[in-house]
Amino acid sequence: MVDPRIQVRNLSIAYGNRRVLEDVTLDVHANEILGIIGPANSGKTSFLNAINRMDKMRPDMRITGSILINGIDTRAWRNLYALRRRIGVVFPLPVGLPLTVYDNVALAPRLAGTAGSREDLDERVERCLRRAALWDEVKDRLHHLGSLLSGGQQQRLTIARALSQSPEILMLDEFSIAVDPVTTMRIEEALKTLKTEMTIILVTNLVQQAHRLADRTAFFLNGALVEVGVTEPMFHGQTRDPRTSDYIEGKFG
Amino acid sequence: MTDPRSDRRRPADARDRHWYIDKFFEILMFLCGISAILFVVGIFLFVFREGLGFILQDMNFSEFFFSPKWRPTSLVRPTYGILAMVAGTAAVTVLAMAICLPVSIGAAIYIAEFAKGRTRETLKILIEFLAAIPSVVWGFIALSIMNPLIIDLFDAPMGLGVLNSALILALMAAPIVTSLAEDAFKAVPDTYREAAEALGATRWQAIRQVVLPAARNGLLSAGLLGVGRAFGETMAILMSSGHSINIPTSIFDSFRALTATIAAELGETAVGSPHYRALFAIGIFLFLITFLINMAADFIVRGVRKG
Numbered sequence: 001m002v003d004p005r006i007q008v009r010n011l012s013i014a015y016g017n018r019r020v021l022e023d024v025t026l027d028v029h030a031n032e033i034l035g036i037i038g039p040a041n042s043g044k045t046s047f048l049n050a051i052n053r054m055d056k057m058r059p060d061m062r063i064t065g066s067i068l069i070n071g072i073d074t075r076a077w078r079n080l081y082a083l084r085r086r087i088g089v090v091f092p093l094p095v096g097l098p099l100t101v102y103d104n105v106a107l108a109p110r111l112a113g114t115a116g117s118r119e120d121l122d123e124r125v126e127r128c129l130r131r132a133a134l135w136d137e138v139k140d141r142l143h144h145l146g147s148l149l150s151g152g153q154q155q156r157l158t159i160a161r162a163l164s165q166s167p168e169i170l171m172l173d174e175f176s177i178a179v180d181p182v183t184t185m186r187i188e189e190a191l192k193t194l195k196t197e198m199t200i201i202l203v204t205n206l207v208q209q210a211h212r213l214a215d216r217t218a219f220f221l222n223g224a225l226v227e228v229g230v231t232e233p234m235f236h237g238q239t240r241d242p243r244t245s246d247y248i249e250g251k252f253g
Numbered sequence: 254m255t256d257p258r259s260d261r262r263r264p265a266d267a268r269d270r271h272w273y274i275d276k277f278f279e280i281l282m283f284l285c286g287i288s289a290i291l292f293v294v295g296i297f298l299f300v301f302r303e304g305l306g307f308i309l310q311d312m313n314f315s316e317f318f319f320s321p322k323w324r325p326t327s328l329v330r331p332t333y334g335i336l337a338m339v340a341g342t343a344a345v346t347v348l349a350m351a352i353c354l355p356v357s358i359g360a361a362i363y364i365a366e367f368a369k370g371r372t373r374e375t376l377k378i379l380i381e382f383l384a385a386i387p388s389v390v391w392g393f394i395a396l397s398i399m400n401p402l403i404i405d406l407f408d409a410p411m412g413l414g415v416l417n418s419a420l421i422l423a424l425m426a427a428p429i430v431t432s433l434a435e436d437a438f439k440a441v442p443d444t445y446r447e448a449a450e451a452l453g454a455t456r457w458q459a460i461r462q463v464v465l466p467a468a469r470n471g472l473l474s475a476g477l478l479g480v481g482r483a484f485g486e487t488m489a490i491l492m493s494s495g496h497s498i499n500i501p502t503s504i505f506d507s508f509r510a511l512t513a514t515i516a517a518e519l520g521e522t523a524v525g526s527p528h529y530r531a532l533f534a535i536g537i538f539l540f541l542i543t544f545l546i547n548m549a550a551d552f553i554v555r556g557v558r559k560g
Contacts, residue, residue: 052451054447054450054451057446057447057450059369081450081453081454081455082453084450084451084452084453085452085453087451088451089448089451091444091447091448091451093444095442095444095445095447095448097445097448097449097463097467098445098463098466098467099463099466107449107452107454107462107463108452108453108454110462111452111453111454111458111462112453158448161448161452162451162452164452165452165453
């Protein structure tokens with residue numbers, strides 16, 4: 001039943017001499033939402049960056065340990081772009097590329113050379129926008145600049161863009177930081193549907209968001225994985241480490 | 254404490270003195286700012302006053318713009334046609350930009366996107382060094398190095414002409430275009446590159462699809478300033494062009510530039526003579542063109558963006 005899509009083994013990350021993540025070992029199962037919670041500076045974002053090998057953009061970032069996706073070590077990928085194509089990423093602040101709404105979503109298919117005919121691409125763009133719960137709001141202004149949308153719409157646009165390459169893994173990094181509560185709820189609903197098609201890693205600063213969405217939750221603190229477990233019991237006090245329940249109950253963090 | 258007032262009032266501190274200094278500098282900076290405008294207006298008025306007499310009295314409009322015959326010293330009938338010079342200046346500017354822009358933008362992409370650490374710093378210093386070479390030195394290079402080189406390589410009768418000038422101008426404009434283009438690339442937020450790469454874009458795809466469009470305005474204005482630089486250059490052109498009045502038909506033809514004409518002839522004319530004033534009319538023409546180029550660059554930088 002359990003299908004480990006991502007296996008992280010003894011992962012440590014450092015920027016120069018500053019260690020941000022220490023000896024993390026955990027699995028992410030196929031078609032689950034893994035919530036990652038923890039206070040600021042606990043290494044959550046670096047964890048995501050390690051998975052899609054964004055360390056290549058940060059020359060001082062050093063990674064030890066291993067990350068296996070479908071059993072293959074991410075460092076075995078000589079062509080990183082092929083790896084990143086399987087992973088969709090949504091950043092904390094929406095990055096509306098200086099393109100139209102349509103072109104934002106069509107970017108990945110075009111980069112891949114799989115855009116196909118105009119009709120195919122139109123359909124694909126519409127499907128991605130629908131799945132990101134944005135279609136109804138932008139269908140009349142597909143050819144306006146994406147950066148003219150509101151913050152919440154832009155964030156859903158980045159989700160649509162991440163979906164456009166049909167990723168196996170979707171990683172969201174505190175996506176609701178610049179989004180209003182109503183939009184947050186709509187995105188959360190969308191994620192519950194998407195789960196059936198892909199594996200989702202959700203880094204969140206909202207403990208309740210992890211409770212609502214995550215099948216399992218991992219708690220990071222000061223660069224260490226304190227514990228990872230099934231969400232429901234964790235949120236009902238069944239934690240192995242007292243710090244986890246303290247954080248969940250809002251005693252610190 | 255001995256002064257009874259200091260008990261009740263807060264003692265005067267440095268800020269009370271600095272208030273006056275603050276005011277003083279505010280006025281000083283205002284004057285500096287205003288002076289830039291005054292100088293531009295002053296120069297414009299001066300050039301206009303000297304050239305206006307020619308435009309109103311001696312100038313034959315169609316001869317000035319459409320005749321290639323510039324014979325201001327003719328004793329029989331002096332003619333003042335700038336067509337050949339306009340053609341020469343235009344030809345050399347276009348060719349210089351055709352050489353300069355691809356190389357400069359390529360260099361800027363390398364410096365801004367690929368080069369790291371010492372390579373990057375060294376390149377930037379070298380490019381700044383290139384900008385610091387005086388134009389007369391460029392002219393010297395044109396005469397003593399490029400001239401024989403062009404004769405040898407292309408078996409041309411003469412090495413001074415459009416090609417020589419364009420190469421020199423391209424080299425002269427390259428540093429400013431490169432560093433402005435690099436600024437334009439640096440102004441593109443890194444988040445764009447990360448977002449593109451997270452979508453599986455290769456470095457080149459990210460640059461081509463995301464960074465270049467985002468930097469478009471900055472690149473256009475860099476190009477226009479390069480055009481302005483090439484257009485207004487005088488000494489290097491005077492030395493590399495061959496300076497003969499002639500509408501160039503090949504890149505090896507000699508030509509004469511508008512700027513070089515003023516530089517070469519102004520010292521030998523009688524103040525107030527038609528020749529003298531005709532040169533100022535050319536000055537007005539140059540002034541208007543460079544003004545338009547700079548305005549265009551400015552508008553583009555402000556971003557006349559469409560949604």
